[in-house]
Amino acid sequence: MQGDLFRAEAPVKRGKWPSEQLAELLGGHVRWDKADPSIRSWASFHIFTAARQICAMPDKDKRKAALGKIPGPLRDRVKAEVERLWPMMRN
Numbered sequence: 479m480q481g482d483l484f485r486a487e488a489p490v491k492r493g494k495w496p497s498e499q500l501a502e503l504l505g506g507h508v509r510w511d512k513a514d515p516s517i518r519s520w521a522s523f524h525i526f527t528a529a530r531q532i533c534a535m536p537d538k539d540k541r542k543a544a545l546g547k548i549p550g551p552l553r554d555r556v557k558a559e560v561e562r563l564w565p566m567m568r569n
């Protein structure tokens with residue numbers, strides 16, 4: 479019966495939106511290995527962008543301070559990206 483198609487049922491429980499998952503990962507609230515691969519892929523762009531901004535800073539102390547502001551779980555990833563980009567950015 480058509481009436482059965484529109485019968486009210488319990489609301490469907492949904493997970494978090496991808497943007498919420500990304501914010502949690504970038505904020506250091508979720509470990510990298512616990513995040514969904516698609517969210518990690520998305521986060522890698524932000525890690526790359528942060529590394530480029532750090533490389534563009536003219537002063538070593540400012541670069542260290544900026545790296546220190548990054549949440550602990552992601553700091554090593556950003557640092558590795560800075561080290562990867564550094565030779566290219568300094569030419």
